[in-house]
Amino acid sequence: MIRAHVLICGGTGCTSSGSKTLQEAFNKNIADFGLEEEVKLVQTGCFGLCALGPIVIVYPDGTFYSRVTADDVKEIVEEHLLKGRIVERLVYRDTGTDEIVEKARENVSLNDTAFYKSQKRIVLRNCGVIDPDNIEEYIAMDGYAALGKALTEMTPEDVIKVVSDSGLRGRGGGGFPTGRKWALCAPNKADQKYVVCNADEGDPGAFMDRSILEGDPHAVIEAMAICGYAVGATKGYVYVRAEYPIAVNRLQKAIDDAKEYGLLGKNIFDSGFDFDLEIRLGAGAFVCGEETALMTSIEGNRGEPRPRPPYPAVKGLYNSPTVENNVETFANIPQIILKGVEWFTSMGTERSKGTKVFALGGKIEHTGLVEIPMGTTLREIIYDIGGGIPNGKTFKAAQTGGPSGGCIPASLIDTEVDYDNLVSIGCMMGSGGLIVMDEDSCMVDMAKFFLEFTVDESCGKCTPCRVGTRRLLELLDKITDGKGTLEDIDRLENLCNYIKQNSLCGLGQTAPNPVLATLKFFRDEYIAHVVDKKCPAGVCKNLLSFTIDPDKCIGCGKCAKNCPVDTIVKTDYVAPGHKLASYKIEQAKCIKCGACMSGCKFGAITKK
Amino acid sequence: MKSLAELKAIKDRMRDKIVIREGANDTRVVVGMATCGIAAGARPVLNAFVEAVNNEGLYEKVTVSQTGCIGFCQLEPIVEVFEPGKEKVTYIKMTPEKVSEVVEKHLKGGKVVTEYTVASAN
Numbered sequence: 001m002i003r004a005h006v007l008i009c010g011g012t013g014c015t016s017s018g019s020k021t022l023q024e025a026f027n028k029n030i031a032d033f034g035l036e037e038e039v040k041l042v043q044t045g046c047f048g049l050c051a052l053g054p055i056v057i058v059y060p061d062g063t064f065y066s067r068v069t070a071d072d073v074k075e076i077v078e079e080h081l082l083k084g085r086i087v088e089r090l091v092y093r094d095t096g097t098d099e100i101v102e103k104a105r106e107n108v109s110l111n112d113t114a115f116y117k118s119q120k121r122i123v124l125r126n127c128g129v130i131d132p133d134n135i136e137e138y139i140a141m142d143g144y145a146a147l148g149k150a151l152t153e154m155t156p157e158d159v160i161k162v163v164s165d166s167g168l169r170g171r172g173g174g175g176f177p178t179g180r181k182w183a184l185c186a187p188n189k190a191d192q193k194y195v196v197c198n199a200d201e202g203d204p205g206a207f208m209d210r211s212i213l214e215g216d217p218h219a220v221i222e223a224m225a226i227c228g229y230a231v232g233a234t235k236g237y238v239y240v241r242a243e244y245p246i247a248v249n250r251l252q253k254a255i256d257d258a259k260e261y262g263l264l265g266k267n268i269f270d271s272g273f274d275f276d277l278e279i280r281l282g283a284g285a286f287v288c289g290e291e292t293a294l295m296t297s298i299e300g301n302r303g304e305p306r307p308r309p310p311y312p313a314v315k316g317l318y319n320s321p322t323v324e325n326n327v328e329t330f331a332n333i334p335q336i337i338l339k340g341v342e343w344f345t346s347m348g349t350e351r352s353k354g355t356k357v358f359a360l361g362g363k364i365e366h367t368g369l370v371e372i373p374m375g376t377t378l379r380e381i382i383y384d385i386g387g388g389i390p391n392g393k394t395f396k397a398a399q400t401g402g403p404s405g406g407c408i409p410a411s412l413i414d415t416e417v418d419y420d421n422l423v424s425i426g427c428m429m430g431s432g433g434l435i436v437m438d439e440d441s442c443m444v445d446m447a448k449f450f451l452e453f454t455v456d457e458s459c460g461k462c463t464p465c466r467v468g469t470r471r472l473l474e475l476l477d478k479i480t481d482g483k484g485t486l487e488d489i490d491r492l493e494n495l496c497n498y499i500k501q502n503s504l505c506g507l508g509q510t511a512p513n514p515v516l517a518t519l520k521f522f523r524d525e526y527i528a529h530v531v532d533k534k535c536p537a538g539v540c541k542n543l544l545s546f547t548i549d550p551d552k553c554i555g556c557g558k559c560a561k562n563c564p565v566d567t568i569v570k571t572d573y574v575a576p577g578h579k580l581a582s583y584k585i586e587q588a589k590c591i592k593c594g595a596c597m598s599g600c601k602f603g604a605i606t607k608k
Numbered sequence: 609m610k611s612l613a614e615l616k617a618i619k620d621r622m623r624d625k626i627v628i629r630e631g632a633n634d635t636r637v638v639v640g641m642a643t644c645g646i647a648a649g650a651r652p653v654l655n656a657f658v659e660a661v662n663n664e665g666l667y668e669k670v671t672v673s674q675t676g677c678i679g680f681c682q683l684e685p686i687v688e689v690f691e692p693g694k695e696k697v698t699y700i701k702m703t704p705e706k707v708s709e710v711v712e713k714h715l716k717g718g719k720v721v722t723e724y725t726v727a728s729a730n
Contacts, residue, residue: 003658003672005628038655060671062631084641084674129629139615140622148612262609270610 002040004081006030007057009128011046011214012207012246013368014053018069019043022054025073030081039081045215047128049115051367052092057128064113066092115366118384120347120355120373123331127215127369132250135257138218144263146334147222150229151271159230159337160186166336166344167353172198172289172326173401173430174506175352175419178333181323184313185231188321193233195224196298196317196324199240199247200282200289203402204453206433208357209327211369213240213247216331217254223330225264225275226337231323234274239294242281252279286403286457290505291324293459304461305505326431328357348374352418360386362435363393374418378408381417382436393438397521401430403450403457404510406517407443426520428513442539443522444529447514448476454511465508468499472515480540484530493519538607541592545608548584548596552604555580559596559605565589568596624667633671635715637661639702640686642677648684649703656704657687660711670715683726689714698726 006026008019023043030039047055052066056076063086065076072090079085092113121127130137138144150159164179185193197220201209213220224236240248255277258264266274280298287293288303295317297303316322332354336344345353352374358381361367365387372381378398382388389395397407406427408415415421419429437446451473460466475492478484496512496519503509519526528534535543548559550573560568560583567589574581582604585596597605609615639645639654657672678686683700687710690696697720699710706724713719722728 001655001659001662002625002628003654007629038658059628060632060673082641083643083646083676084639085676130626136618136622137626139618140626142619144609144615145612145619148609148615152612268609269612 002038003060004039005042005059006039006081007042007044007059007128009045009047009053009055010043010132010246011050011053011127011211012244013046013050014055015246017053019054021070022056022068022073025070026077029074029077033077033082035077035081039077042131043133044129045127045132046124046211046369048119048124048369049092049366050369051365061086064092065090115368115370115385115387118376118380119371121371122335122347122355123212123219123328123357124215124369124371125335126219127211130216132215132217133253135218135254135261135263138216142338143218143334144222146337147225147229147263148269150226150337151269151273154337156186156230156232159226162337162341163230163333165341167348167351168329168332168336168344169352169419170326171328171332171356171431173404173428175429178325178329181313181325182227182231184311185233185321185323188314190320192235192318192320193231194317194320194322195228195231195233195236196291196295196312196322197224197236197238197327197330198289198291198294198324199238199244199327200294201241201244201327201431202284202286202289202457203404203431203433204450205359205361205435206402206431207359208369208432210244210247211359212327212331212357213244213251217247217251218258219331219334220251220327221254221258221264221277223333224277225268226333227323227325227330228275229273231321233321233323234276236275236277237280237298237317238277239280239282239288239298241284243284248279248281255279285459286453287459287505287507290507293505294324295322304459305507307504328432349416349418349421351420356417356429356432358432358434360434360436362399363389363438363441364436365390372417375416377414377416379413381434382413386436389436389438393440396437396439396441397443399435399437399446399514400433401428401510401513402433403453404428404506404513405430405433406513407437407446407521409521411521426517428510440537440539442480442535442537443518443525444476444480444535445537445539447518448473448480450514451476451511454507458507458511462502462504462508464499464502465504465511468495468503469508469511471495472499472512476515479526479529480535481542482529482533482540486527486530488530489519489523489526534608544592545587546585546590546592546594546597547606547608548582549604549606550582550584551575552602553582554578554602554604555582556602557583558599558601559583562595562599564593564595565591624662624665627667628671632673633669634692635670636690637670637672637715638675638688638690639672640676640678640684640688641674644677644681645684645686648701650685652704653685653687653702653707656707657711660708661715664711664716666711666715680726686726699724700726700728 056065056068160182168178169175288297293303293305312322357371397409399407455469458465567586685702687699
């Protein structure tokens with residue numbers, strides 16, 4: 001009889017930090033100690049604390065081990081699983097001083113950590129709990145009960161009404177009311193209608209949808225079938241990028257299992273409703289995350305957007321009425337059907353209900369995946385859940401929404417995060433990538449980074465986006481090279497507005513956002529680049545110079561050895577108290593790589 | 609899948625296999641599994657508890673786990689039962705046979721089996 005479960009994270013993050021070898025080590029050690037009949041090993045989806053991976057959790061006590069290596073496994077099996085003694089040195093402990101953390105420190109359970117306490121996991125409820133490859137574990141957690149309820153107890157109109165009343169809005173970033181989308185599609189008559197799931201998550205730094213598909217694929221399948229029933233569609237496609245192999249494999253296994261159990265296919269729950277689902281792999285073009293380009297790509301054509309209207313609800317995939325929702329949006333649906341409107345609307349703010357999943361990245365202690373109720377402040381996300389900024393640095397801004405989004409400066413850290421608040425400060429929710437920046441980040445450089453991305457990813461169909469974004473990038477290059485003028489800043493702003501107004505699809509319409517947001521909140525940094533020819537954060541190479549303080553330099557010569565372009569030379573000057581002559585950097589040949597500075601043990605080299 | 613009953617049957621069958629991951633229940637049965645405990649036969653006792661709790665359908669209420677040396681090595685195998693709002697009960701010199709009695713009378717019936725408790729040792 002099984003008395004303990006060992007859960008090993010099999011998400012992308014922990015897989016790349018070695019969770020596969022852990023599984024083998026556990027299997028071997030469990031066998032060596034003769035515990036096969038007593039301990040069960042389970043591979044789950046993402047637990048969220050990717051920075052501390054690979055993660056292992058032992059139930060029933062919920063002990064949370066982080067950064068486990070294969071060498072630690074024998075100790076966990078022998079001490080914890082056999083003898084019942086927790087391996088203290090591997091247990092994750094919160095760092096910090098506030099009360100919640102102090103209290104959590106006494107416990108070892110995952111759910112008591114500050115990282116988890118402030119979260120509300122609805123979409124991620126099964127991630128890190130069930131084995132995503134086991135349909136019966138999903139069913140044990142009330143899986144497919146919502147589909148059963150919808151098909152046997154509700155009319156399609158009832159389903160749409162519940163989704164509408166819940167106030168659920170599109171989690172892909174736009175925030176369009178999901179219920180209204182379904183209601184627009186439902187009355188349209190056609191031989192074949194479609195449900196499409198947009199899993200073409202393309203923002204740099206975003207991994208929410210990927211983690212949901214890896215950790216709880218059946219939730220998306222169930223929701224798509226419910227949507228099909230509500231709008232009268234019998235065929236669905238999940239469009240997911242081929243570069244998400246774990247997600248694709250688990251989703252395919254989940255679809256196959258659902259078909260075998262009769263939860264997809266003909267006459268589901270004896271209701272007369274048929275629903276079939278297929279995966280379509282995307283090749284990774286960012287524009288295919290735009291709904292019309294995505295459908296063009298499913299049809300087998302080059303992924304380019306088409307003008308709207310007509311909207312997909314009227315003329316979508318193969319010119320048929322189509323509902324397209326994002327992975328996270330779908331993952332909310334079964335819970336809403338099961339637990340009801342009142343439960344869902346009890347979370348969130350006036351106009352944004354429920355929760356939002358964010359992928360925390362950048363300069364933050366707990367890189368990972370979190371789910372918070374709408375209306376949580378940015379401060380809580382970054383400091384309480386995210387653990388703050390590493391190395392004692394100061395928070396400068398958070399970038400949301402990737403290449404389509406904007407940034408929230410430190411002065412607005414108490415903003416309650418929901419769709420409308422973010423729009424009102426000139427930002428956007430986006431799909432959930434949240435990149436944290438500290439004092440060492442240059443905002444002009446950040447805008448340039450995203451522009452480089454959109455220039456690469458512009459499909460080229462319309463001129464404002466194809467040509468406009470490239471001109472924007474050239475202007476930013478000029479500014480970061482120290483050749484910009486004040487007029488260039490105005491030109492930048494005008495061009496941004498032009499591209500926004502005239503581009504065909506969302507990619508172009510939002511591409512200037514990173515520039516506009518940084519201009520709004522960090523205009524002084526742009527001005528420093530063009531007027532003072534300085535990069536205040538010390539990032540833009542052409543505006544930097546490295547210098548050696550001759551009085552601190554002991555003349556060891558390490559910098560000269562490290563220099564890849566041999567531009568550091570010995571001088572005649574010997575500082576008082578030193579035996580050897582100091583070095584200096586010939587600026588003309590310097591490539592500003594910083595190798596000299598990082599190698600100097602005496603703090604003699606500075607960057608300005 | 610033809611009916612909700614069919615779905616529920618799978619759920620019921622799977623429930624006891626997954627409930628353990630929802631974290632510890634209010635009532636905890638803790639078996640001392642240090643070297644002394646194991647030598648005295650704590651493993652069959654632990655397994656007997658796990659089995660009995662499952663078979664009696666108590667898994668939503670009772671968590672069975674282990675601990676290290678409780679300190680009374682000559683009285684091992686020792687089992688402690690924690691219930692919310694009640695005094696901790698310590699059973700000593702446990703055997704799989706005694707386990708079924710404790711599960712039946714104490715965990716199900718709410719009545720402490722005093723003849724097996726540490727108080728009876730004197």
